[in-house]
Amino acid sequence: MRLLGQCALLGLLLTSTPFLQADSRVSAYALMSPTNQAMQNDMSLNPAMFWIMDGEALWIDRNNPSSKACVDCHSDVKQSMKGVSATFPKRVQGKLLNLEGQINQCRTTRQQSPAFAYESKPLLALSTLIAYQSRGLPIAASKDSAIDADFQKGKTLYFQRMGQLNLSCAQCHDDRAGLKLAGSVIPQAHPTGYPIYRLEWQNVGSLQRRLRNCMSGVRAEQYPYGSVELAQIELYLMRRANGMRIESPAIRP
Amino acid sequence: MSRSSRAVVTLPKTAKRGEVFSIRAIVQHEMESGFRHTEQGVRVPRDIIREFVCTYNGKEVFKADLHPGVGSNPLFIFYAKADQSGTLEFKWTGDNDYLTIVKQAITVL
Numbered sequence: 001m002r003l004l005g006q007c008a009l010l011g012l013l014l015t016s017t018p019f020l021q022a023d024s025r026v027s028a029y030a031l032m033s034p035t036n037q038a039m040q041n042d043m044s045l046n047p048a049m050f051w052i053m054d055g056e057a058l059w060i061d062r063n064n065p066s067s068k069a070c071v072d073c074h075s076d077v078k079q080s081m082k083g084v085s086a087t088f089p090k091r092v093q094g095k096l097l098n099l100e101g102q103i104n105q106c107r108t109t110r111q112q113s114p115a116f117a118y119e120s121k122p123l124l125a126l127s128t129l130i131a132y133q134s135r136g137l138p139i140a141a142s143k144d145s146a147i148d149a150d151f152q153k154g155k156t157l158y159f160q161r162m163g164q165l166n167l168s169c170a171q172c173h174d175d176r177a178g179l180k181l182a183g184s185v186i187p188q189a190h191p192t193g194y195p196i197y198r199l200e201w202q203n204v205g206s207l208q209r210r211l212r213n214c215m216s217g218v219r220a221e222q223y224p225y226g227s228v229e230l231a232q233i234e235l236y237l238m239r240r241a242n243g244m245r246i247e248s249p250a251i252r253p
Numbered sequence: 254m255s256r257s258s259r260a261v262v263t264l265p266k267t268a269k270r271g272e273v274f275s276i277r278a279i280v281q282h283e284m285e286s287g288f289r290h291t292e293q294g295v296r297v298p299r300d301i302i303r304e305f306v307c308t309y310n311g312k313e314v315f316k317a318d319l320h321p322g323v324g325s326n327p328l329f330i331f332y333a334k335a336d337q338s339g340t341l342e343f344k345w346t347g348d349n350d351y352l353t354i355v356k357q358a359i360t361v362l
């Protein structure tokens with residue numbers, strides 16, 4: 001009995017310590033209808049599987065000036081790309097690159113081909129294929145201190161009011177997460193599922209598309225695709241969601 | 254020369270005689286409605302799948318007409334009754350000579 005009491009006291013002490021508190025971060029997955037959740041979980045229902053298949057075809061495609069396919073350097077995508085998307089954006093040759101940026105860097109240097117346009121089918125196919133290999137793994141955001149300044153800038157942008165509506169990301173996704181905007185619940189904005197198949201888009205889209213989407217929503221001038229500002233926001237969001245499970249390719253309404 | 258695209262059909266490999274089994278058929282298609290315009294104001298011509306037919310040993314078991322309001326990558330979930338072993342054929346036809354055919358065998362025990 002006394003032992004039990006001691007255990008209970010120990011339990012109380014443990015739960016009251018701040019760093020052992022339950023994680024209050026929730027993926028937008030929890031806000032979706034059961035049918036949409038099923039669509040995400042079951043890859044025979046998830047339309048993003050077509051992008052994965054396209055990506056698998058591109059992975060072994062040697063049709064470029066250097067006659068090199070992704071598979072020639074990286075071998076099997078299932079092995080080599082496991083957990084890779086969980087670490088982006090990170091510093092590559094002194095530059096902050098997100099996953100799409102890294103794919104294009106390989107594309108231009110190793111394959112000596114023009115970079116894929118953002119949101120083009122081949123780029124989304126490759127990024128979806130690569131991100132899919134990290135499904136179920138925790139986000140392991142880059143701890144590289146050399147990009148701490150980028151993280152700070154991303155954080156500043158996240159809290160900075162912008163656009164005609166004069167709203168910051170944080171005002172909706174931190175302060176009002178869980179409340180409603182129009183008919184939908186405002187999510188906490190964790191980048192766990194990108195690239196996502198968004199039913200509204202009828203298409204797969206990157207995190208940058210989603211960020212630009214919000215910026216046009218508050219009637220701000222959107223940062224261009226591939227810009228350092230969007231990569232900095234990505235970095236801030238990834239560190240903020242560190243440890244959360246990757247769902248890519250997620251379904252979102 | 255007809256256009257085609259990826260399609261994935263999910264159904265059991267075997268079924269008991271008389272059993273009702275579920276079939277899922279999803280196809281990759283943009284389903285461009287014909288009502289949208291580019292940023293330059295040019296109308297994007299319609300490009301949709303018009304018809305989906307499933308036949309079981311040559312007998313039609315499911316058919317659907319598709320319209321511009323149907324979203325991209327249409328998914329159908331429907332049921333069929335296992336009569337005898339054979340082949341199910343799934344056929345999507347649409348605008349601009351679109352044609353995709355997938356065949357899948359089923360063994361009835």
